[in-house]
Amino acid sequence: MKIAISGKGGSGKTTxxxxxxxxxxxxxxxxxxxxxxxxxxxxxxxxIKEEITPLIELKEIIAERTGTKPGERAxxxxxxxxxxxxxxxxxxxxxxxxxxxxxxxxxxxxxxxxPENAFLKAVLRNxxxxxxxxxxxxxxxxxxxxxxxxxxxxxxxxxxxxxxEKSIETTKRIEKLAKDINIKNxxxxxxxxxxxxxxxFLKEKLSDMKILTFIPYFNEFKKxxxxxxxxxEAVPEILNYIEEILNKxxxxxxx
Numbered sequence: 676m677k678i679a680i681s682g683k684g685g686s687g688k689t690t691x692x693x694x695x696x697x698x699x700x701x702x703x704x705x706x707x708x709x710x711x712x713x714x715x716x717x718x719x720x721x722x723i724k725e726e727i728t729p730l731i732e733l734k735e736i737i738a739e740r741t742g743t744k745p746g747e748r749a750x751x752x753x754x755x756x757x758x759x760x761x762x763x764x765x766x767x768x769x770x771x772x773x774x775x776x777x778x779x780x781x782x783x784x785x786x787x788x789x790p791e792n793a794f795l796k797a798v799l800r801n802x803x804x805x806x807x808x809x810x811x812x813x814x815x816x817x818x819x820x821x822x823x824x825x826x827x828x829x830x831x832x833x834x835x836x837x838x839x840e841k842s843i844e845t846t847k848r849i850e851k852l853a854k855d856i857n858i859k860n861x862x863x864x865x866x867x868x869x870x871x872x873x874x875x876f877l878k879e880k881l882s883d884m885k886i887l888t889f890i891p892y893f894n895e896f897k898k899x900x901x902x903x904x905x906x907x908e909a910v911p912e913i914l915n916y917i918e919e920i921l922n923k924x925x926x927x928x929x930x
Contacts, residue, residue, distance in 0.1 A: 677803050677828050679821060679858075681814040682835030683845040687866040688712070690896065690906050691835055691917070692813040693720045696772060697907055698917045705771040705808040707762060709799070712815045713779040718767075721774070722905050727767045729778025730798060731791055736765075740797075741790035752790045758797045759805070773808075803828035816845055818852050831860045831924060836881070838865065838873035843880045850884065864920065865889040887920045 678695065680688050689712070696706045710717040718727055731737075734745045740756035743749040766775040777795055799821070802810050814821075821829065832853050836846045846863060853861050861884065865877045868889045877886065890913070899909030907914050 676830050677810045678831045679812040679814055679829050680833045681818055681849050683842045684816050686835040686837050686842060688835050689716045689720050689813055692811050694906055694913055694917045695811050698914055699809045700771055707773045707802060707808050707810045709812045710776045712813055717813055722903050727776050729776045731778030737790055737794045741793055743790045749790050754793050756794055756797050758801050761798055826856045826858050829858050831862060832858045833862050833864055835864050835866050837867050838876050862887040867892040887923050888916050890916045
């Protein structure tokens with residue numbers, strides 16, 4: 676199962692990504708989590724204390740694999756470098772969990788032509804198209820990281836949505852981008868919901884999209900961050916909503 680998670684900044688992408696990994700791990704799956712958001716928070720959300728080197732900072736490895744020299748501007752480089760060994764060598768590992776942090780390219784997004792981006796794109800392609808584990812991608816507020824050559828491997832795109840007009844705008848923009856690159860299964864997760872009125876607002880505004888669940892606003896999450904707790908330690912019931920999502924993905928909800 677390969678899942679990409681996107682949505683407006685602050686909507687709860689990282690919390691839901693972490694909780695998804697927890698549920699899959701409890702089912703005995705091997706899970707690879709990728710923090711592809713420039714404002715990366717998965718490490719702290721999982722309460723991981725060890726340092727994790729972002730992939731973009733592996734200057735010597737990137738140069739070696741792309742046929743360039745560290746620190747020098749490259750005009751010619753390998754667009755498809757060998758990266759099969761990168762997760763095992765450079766990701767954080769704990770039991771069946773692997774966590775990789777992409778990092779950001781200074782001065783440009785993943786669309787620019789440079790060895791660093793070629794390397795990051797190759798890592799994503801490898802994870803999505805060649806690995807057998809559950810792969811969960813915590814994306815920015817968009818899906819520009821995903822190229823047309825990798826989207827056939829994405830089983831689901833989750834768009835995390837709050838009950839606000841701005842969040843609705845972001846959701847519809849992401850849905851359009853996803854359809855443009857032929858992502859087949861797109862599901863909305865209404866998050867931080869405080870009333871039935873907010874549920875109805877999302878149902879009306881997103882009537883043409885599949886809503887997988889509504890997750891309430893949990894004030895305990897603020898306290899958990901201060902105390903270094905994972906989301907499920909602070910609010911165990913959050914995992915019930917993740918189970919509901921998985922059941923709907925697998926068609927076990929009778930719909």
